[in-house]
Amino acid sequence: MPPQITYITSSCVISQGIVLKDGKQLFENKAADVQAFLLAVYQHFGLNYSKFYKMDNLSKLGWLASEVLLDNTLKKGDYQPEEVGLVLANRNSSLDNDLKYFDSIKDIPSPSLFVYTLPNIVIGEICIRSHFKGEHAFYIQENFDAGFIENQVNYLLNNNILQACICGWVDILADHYKAALFLVGKQNNDGAIPFSAENMNAVFNQLT
Amino acid sequence: MKREIFVVADNIFTPLGKTTAENFENLKQGKSAIKQHHNAALSRQPFYAALFDKKEFPKEDRYTKFEQIVIASITDALQQSGLNTSDEKTVFILSSTKGNIGLLETETHTPELFDRISLSASAKLIAEYFGFKNQPIVVSNACISGVVAIITGMRLLRTGQYENAVIAGADVISEFILSGFESFQALSPGVCKPFDKDRDGLNLGEGAGTIILSSNPKYAGNIKALGGGISNDANHISGPSRTGKELSLAIDQAMKDADLSIGDISFISAHGTATSYNDEMEANAIALSGLESVPLNSLKANYGHTLGAAGLIESIVSVQSLKDHVVLPTMGFEERGVTRSVNVAKSIAASSKPNFLKTASGFGGCNAAIVFGK
Numbered sequence: 001m002p003p004q005i006t007y008i009t010s011s012c013v014i015s016q017g018i019v020l021k022d023g024k025q026l027f028e029n030k031a032a033d034v035q036a037f038l039l040a041v042y043q044h045f046g047l048n049y050s051k052f053y054k055m056d057n058l059s060k061l062g063w064l065a066s067e068v069l070l071d072n073t074l075k076k077g078d079y080q081p082e083e084v085g086l087v088l089a090n091r092n093s094s095l096d097n098d099l100k101y102f103d104s105i106k107d108i109p110s111p112s113l114f115v116y117t118l119p120n121i122v123i124g125e126i127c128i129r130s131h132f133k134g135e136h137a138f139y140i141q142e143n144f145d146a147g148f149i150e151n152q153v154n155y156l157l158n159n160n161i162l163q164a165c166i167c168g169w170v171d172i173l174a175d176h177y178k179a180a181l182f183l184v185g186k187q188n189n190d191g192a193i194p195f196s197a198e199n200m201n202a203v204f205n206q207l208t
Numbered sequence: 209m210k211r212e213i214f215v216v217a218d219n220i221f222t223p224l225g226k227t228t229a230e231n232f233e234n235l236k237q238g239k240s241a242i243k244q245h246h247n248a249a250l251s252r253q254p255f256y257a258a259l260f261d262k263k264e265f266p267k268e269d270r271y272t273k274f275e276q277i278v279i280a281s282i283t284d285a286l287q288q289s290g291l292n293t294s295d296e297k298t299v300f301i302l303s304s305t306k307g308n309i310g311l312l313e314t315e316t317h318t319p320e321l322f323d324r325i326s327l328s329a330s331a332k333l334i335a336e337y338f339g340f341k342n343q344p345i346v347v348s349n350a351c352i353s354g355v356v357a358i359i360t361g362m363r364l365l366r367t368g369q370y371e372n373a374v375i376a377g378a379d380v381i382s383e384f385i386l387s388g389f390e391s392f393q394a395l396s397p398g399v400c401k402p403f404d405k406d407r408d409g410l411n412l413g414e415g416a417g418t419i420i421l422s423s424n425p426k427y428a429g430n431i432k433a434l435g436g437g438i439s440n441d442a443n444h445i446s447g448p449s450r451t452g453k454e455l456s457l458a459i460d461q462a463m464k465d466a467d468l469s470i471g472d473i474s475f476i477s478a479h480g481t482a483t484s485y486n487d488e489m490e491a492n493a494i495a496l497s498g499l500e501s502v503p504l505n506s507l508k509a510n511y512g513h514t515l516g517a518a519g520l521i522e523s524i525v526s527v528q529s530l531k532d533h534v535v536l537p538t539m540g541f542e543e544r545g546v547t548r549s550v551n552v553a554k555s556i557a558a559s560s561k562p563n564f565l566k567t568a569s570g571f572g573g574c575n576a577a578i579v580f581g582k
Contacts, residue, residue, distance in 0.1 A: 114388035115446045120349045124572030127442040135438040140346040142328040
């Protein structure tokens with residue numbers, strides 16, 4: 001089967017107090033700490049999802065980025081639940097929350113913190129919210145390896161395992177955080193750019 | 209036509225044995241590595257788990273215990289394969305859920321420690337030890353990590369990006385992990401009983417497994433990795449789907465990818481953790497995929513739940529079962545305690561069919577399935 005051309009339909013980058021969608025700055029809040037910043041993003045975009053408050057910071061960050069990414073981009077009914085999946089990566093796994101769970105062990109180990117001691121929980125949170133049931137995987141990388149992500153996602157799309165895929169990077173440790181998510185599909189919509197490692201890196205580097 | 213992907217060599221490194229052959233012999237004899245431990249460094253209460261003897265790892269300086277068991281497992285598999293690790297056509301894939309997280313319990317929390325704990329650091333050290341040239345790939349996707357690692361490797365060989373994949377998975381049990389499962393009240397007070405009516409939770413286990421895959425036609429005739437599938441429940445982050453429909457999707461995808469039908473499957477190597485919810489969901493999924501009558505086993509009462517290694521260890525045991533034309537029993541199982549009438553293997557049986565299905569599920573609503581065969 002000849003490989004199809006795939007496209008980045010939309011992108012979202014969150015880092016250093018800034019939220020970008022498709023390269024455009026939608027929000028800035030530089031004064032706040034991580035916790036306050038994530039809540040400020042949630043409020044700014046008028047989101048209403050009670051599960052948000054119980055998430056760890058990695059899930060909050062990835063979930064917020066996915067909400068901004070998918071807003072007006074992916075409509076309900078565009079795809080079947082099993083046609084949409086995720087391929088994500090990061091550097092620090094779930095260490096940000098692991099440290100908080102570790103602190104709870106001395107007293108009473110907290111099951112609500114323990115459940116977030118896995119990096120793929122952020123994928124679960126995004127799937128629950130948007131009802132995605134397709135393939136997914138979480139990889140640990142020292143630095144964002146766009147070439148690897150490109151190959152993985154193109155395999156899924158070219159083999160019709162998925163019709164659309166959210167991919168990219170979601171990483172957080174203490175005050176240092178960055179999310180860069182891409183919605184990739186087969187349609188060359190308005191504003192879509194070819195899905196390539198080069199284009200992903202260009203978007204990723206819009207914020208340091 | 210999909211490129212054929214062959215199993216070249218493998219190793220299982222667990223408290224039950226240091227090679228695949230030794231492990232398989234002990235499984236055939238019905239042995240379990242699970243016993244009661246009184247170890248204040250891990251838990252305030254006594255607990256049942258399958259752990260390595262502490263004396264086996266006297267020094268943890270350059271390589272931690274986690275890295276030592278991965279290195280031991282890969283070393284044995286590589287020796288059998290005769291593979292040249294410095295070949296640019298070879299990729300190394302590491303699977304783990306928590307790797308070196310136990311260092312949080314013994315070391316001072318500094319940025320350097322956090323870098324040392326990262327799975328990338330372990331993968332790099334192990335890659336350097338063996339002289340792997342390419343950037344290692346690290347999978348950390350809860351309890352399906354091992355199956356996802358094999359599927360990732362199979363696909364990288366299918367597309368021709370690499371010719372050989374050395375895929376290793378491991379986890380070791382720390383207070384961090386044990387206390388978490390305790391807090392979830394997920395641990396059995398004895399040895400676990402997968403799919404049984406009296407099942408009361410899981411046991412944790414330590415171990416490593418390595419499988420080497422290759423697309424090189426010189427291995428034609430070997431058992432092959434035939435197909436895989438992964439899905440998400442989109443239901444709950446710590447409880448499985450009520451219907452099993454999503455694991456069933458992954459099974460159907462793996463069967464389609466392998467181009468096989470139900471009658472081709474000798475047995476199912478189930479996840480079978482012996483928690484009430486997992487086994488019920490898994491039985492539902494197996495029935496939904498039309499595999500209710502196919503014999504299935506769970507090895508959790510032999511090994512405990514080895515987390516990021518489970519998908520590898522259990523796949524390798526099953527590859528060995530195919531070679532030996534047997535289906536291993538489910539230790540701890542007496543009477544079926546799931547709604548669907550799945551065919552839980554109680555005693556070792558002969559089988560002539562050439563393929564098996566391995567399933568796995570985990571936190572985050574993740575499910576995976578892979579098919580191996582001849």
